[in-house]
Amino acid sequence: MEITAIDASAELAKVQEMPELTSVQDSSAFMDVVLSHVGELNASLVEAQNMADKVAMGENIPSHEIMIAMEKARMELNMAVQVRNKLLDAYQEITKMQI
Numbered sequence: 001m002e003i004t005a006i007d008a009s010a011e012l013a014k015v016q017e018m019p020e021l022t023s024v025q026d027s028s029a030f031m032d033v034v035l036s037h038v039g040e041l042n043a044s045l046v047e048a049q050n051m052a053d054k055v056a057m058g059e060n061i062p063s064h065e066i067m068i069a070m071e072k073a074r075m076e077l078n079m080a081v082q083v084r085n086k087l088l089d090a091y092q093e094i095t096k097m098q099i
Helices: 008-017 024-056 063-096
Strands: none
Touching: 024 063
């Protein structure tokens, strides 16, 4: 029975060949996604406000369209708040980790 030695240098070479896990491109892509969703949220909030303003000025806009726009804006805002809360929780968990 023959025992072969473990070649540690081959495993070390594999580890050194791995690319970086985080890069500037990844973080900028994440920021692009976040900023685009914030822009969409802002657009829906502005649309709902404009519709409410038009109704207040006396324009004839069907009430169901106003309610749909306002509900869409409310749901998108709630979603953004929940995403922010989850990101904040994740950040707090990371800061609690021991190195």
